[in-house]
Amino acid sequence: MRMRCTTARKIMVASLDGAARDDERDRLVEHLAGCAACRHEQEQTRRLALAMGGLAAETEVPGSVEDALMRRLRRLEGDGPTVAERLRGWLPAPVLVAAAAVALALVVLDVSERPGGAGPGAIALPRAVVPAPARLASAGPPAGGAMQLATAESVEPPVDPPADLRASLPLLLDMSILRNMEKLENFDRIEALTLADDGGSNG
């Protein structure tokens, strides 16, 4: 049976890339012998393949591409300066120490004023000092297999801070920033005034 022209043209393309089977090539040769249109088609296909083979498989790469790539890789791998290192470059060390001390003081003050952990500043400290048996007793069985954490509302706050925290307090109070207690005690009031100035969007 004579091969159809459409099939012959598919095989001639694959044949140029060495992807045609031997029996397909034989049938193509047979078809081409009796089909002038496909012979013309094959010549065009061959010219096109020749022109494509003449296109450069490589392009010159500027040296800046490799440099930029290595910079990006170092950033990805964390070899470059970290945020803290860059911050240290911008700010003098005393400023950073003072900022850290203020942050620490605010946390300590917030914890001491709100032991029940009612506000967002209560962080994890009151929960961490709850004795383990109390936590277990109040937690109850987990619902639906999901892990259930003990909440601050379900347990009584401790009467005294643990020994390690008690020992560290004098050290904290020795810090110079804590000597100005008057400002720190008024912090909540300052915060309230600031919120009111914003237009009282919360009520």
Next chain:
Amino acid sequence: MAARMSSGRPTTTATEVSPTAARQRDRAVLADPLADPDVRLMLAVQAGDESAFRSLFRRYSGRILAYVGRMVGHGARAEELTQDVFIQVFRFRQRYRPESRLSTWIFRIATNVCLNELRRPEHRLRVDLWAPESSGDEAREVQRADPDALSPEDVAAASELGRALGREIEALPPKQRAALVLARVDGLPYKDVAEVLGCTEGAVKALIFRATQGLKERLKDLL
């Protein structure tokens, strides 16, 4: 300073696209992966050797930049995407297995990077803006396939054909373009093209046939 990145492989010509040679190379790689210098290089990269990674970049960046340029258009964006390809090579270096050819693995990453870029809506705008300049780049890239076999008239015609060909290849649908360039310009056998594109060899045949017919139709006055 522009550094010539050699792939250790001469520029492909029609006569060098030899599937037989590619199959022999495949068999050699499969028989003993460590005999392949590319595999040894990649194993060093996996072990954290930065100089091996630089060598890998110098070996492949010229081919990848040319391929990415044909896929998304030449220019600064092609250079950025070439960097992206090598960043992916580095990030996923532990996923490479010596059983497959390194070039296939890298071209697969490059193809995914290019297809993702082509899906971005910003890409079309960029291509439109830069279209007039891309033909010039192509004209510089076109080389003679077999100078002894053609007359001066043929050379002029081939040069004109080469310029037009560069433009028309960029106008093909992305997968047809990728299959055609990988097979005809980079000389990958259909089996490797199929691996790069994540399809069957039959699908590759169909893609290349459609691309060839489309190009012949558009370039019929020059062929």
